[in-house]
Amino acid sequence: MINIVQSILSTCIEFSTADKATIISGALPAFATICGFVITVIVWNNNVKTRRADYISDLLDRLHNDPLIKDTVYLFQYDENWYEKEFYFNRDLELKVDTTLSYLSYICYxxxxxxxRKKEFNLFKSMINHAASNKSTLRYFYNLRHYSKVYSSKVTTKAKHSSKRTNKKFTESFTFKYLFDYIKKHKYIDMEKFSKADLTDEIYYQILKRT
Structure with missing residues (x-):
């Protein structure tokens, strides 16, 4: 009788050990898969951070080293009056200013x-604020906005009188949109005054001649 009991107990112990081994052997592949997934996510996340840092670095590098931008930003920083009647006859200055404002608008975009992210944007914020508060920038945007209205109106009128059918919708366009939105959001301009064209402005007539 004692021998029978010992045999049964021995069999139970053997089954218990075998079950444990089966569970462990079955869990190891799953555990290895989970570890591999976690490592992959960590590596991917680090790569994304590295590429993101490189991208921000490239944006900053162009701001400080692009020949069309690097000197132009000082016009904004020192609040210089660069927007005069001669502006549209100075192609080099016009190109530099437009390139710089377009680039800052792209950052705002x-x-x-x-x-x-906000922390990354803060690296450019000071320069954008200088451009946004520059009196010549605001005057330039003012005239461009009203120029775009006149231009859109002329294009729409031509389309109405054209014999050709057109399905295009001509809407008011404005260059540097996202920088302009930033200026409005931070109240660098009085939109009530900004919405009315100053027909006595000599520069305003200069840009209208280009339509």
Missing amino acids: LKEKKII
């Missing part, structure tokens, strides 16, 4: 679309 990246922030608006949440492609870059």
Whole structure:
């Protein structure tokens, strides 16, 4: 009788050990898979951070080293009066200013679309604020905005009198939109005054001649 009991107990112990081994051997592949997944996520996340840092670095590098931008930003920083009647006859200056404002507007676009984060945007914020508060920038935007209205109106009128059918909708366009939106958001301009064209402005007539 004692021998029978010992045999049963021995069998139970053997089954218990075998079950443990089966569980462990079955769990190891799953554990290895989970560890591999976690490592992959960590590596991927580090790569994303590295690429993001490189992208921000490239944006900053262009701001400080692009020949069309690097000197132009000082016009904004020192609030110089660069927008005079001669502006449209100085192609080099016009190109530099337009390139710089377009670039700053692109940075605002990246922030608006949440492609870059707030902390990353702060690296450019000071320069954007200088451009946004520059009196010549505001006057330039003022005239361009009203120029775009006149231009859109002329294009729409031509389309109405054209014998050709057109399905295009001509809407008011404005260059540097995202920088302009930033200026409005931070109240660098009085939109009530900004919405009315100053027909006595000599520069305003200069840009109208180009339509």
